[in-house]
Amino acid sequence: MNHSSGSDQTIIRYLLNELSAHDQARFEEAYLSDGSLFEQVQALEDELIENYVKGDLSGRERRRFERHYLASDQRRARIEAARDLVQMCSPRSSTKTATDDSIGSKFFPSFLRPRSLANWRPAPVFGAAAALLSLVVAGLVFELLRLRGQFATVSEELAAIERRAKESERRLVHEREQLAEERKQSVELREKLENLYSQLDRSSREQTNSQAPNNQIVFLALTPGVRSIIKPDRAVIYPSTRFVELRVELEERESTPPRSYRVVVKAVDGDRGIWTQEGIKLRRRNSARYVMVRAPADRFKAAGAQDFMLTLDALTAGGKGYEELESYYFQVTASRR
16 A cells, blocks of 8 residues: 555554554554544545455555454454455456355345345346445445444454553552552651650750759869969859859968958959959868869859959958969860750
8 A cells, every 4th residue: 555644654554553552552542532533544444455355455565464454353344345345346257256255144144245235136127226226225234334343443442441541540559559658657767756856855855954963063273383374274164053163272381370361363355353252261181271262153154255364362461451372374164065
């Protein structure tokens, strides 16, 4: 069959079952929804059957046609019906006629066979009216066969579409089940993470609470002669720290009468005083001589600095003033935890 149209060639390949499964499915969806394309498919199928019956197909086209069309009883019935109609319009040899009659008898009763209509000759008394009636009956039979063939083709296509729809539905159900399982696993994982975060938060709070009482008072010993700026004495205060207790040791001296002492703490930056305490008594332990003072931690926090200088003054003999004895450099840093 010689067709210049690319769409006609696609239809012929579809009719001969030579398209891939994907292309065949797309083509079926197109022509079942497009009335003009459906009519074009039916017309080309009738032409293909007629060319086969007449012997107009090439050897290759004939083999392709027979491989697909002769495999179905319904398509073989359409081929036999087309052969009978072709023979009605063109005389054949008696041998060919006998063969076609034997094939046609398998599908039609004797009174409906197109061959019997073609061989029937009306009596002269009926004339042209009888001949006209014969043509009308033959046309009706041809139309019935054509519609039956179309119905068979559409039934096959609908069955194929239904199978594909069921397969798609099964895949959709499977995908929904997988999605539900993944959602379930996601919910379980989220719950585990939330429990873990809750445990970590509770552990952190318990640790903070257990450390808080120990951090309320921070102790720092200041030793005489230690004036290093590179490695000074250092204390760390926490949010829960209330006091910084300073033990200020004095150098050993000859016997001195008991005196009253004063401690002044200043921030090194700007020489700003942050805390002062007077009337401090000297303490002794073995050979050590020292004074103990307790400064509020808030004073160090409010200073906004970490470098401090403590000056130890002693009350003069007349009790009218203080004289400086020692000075101590130290650091106080704040921790956020």
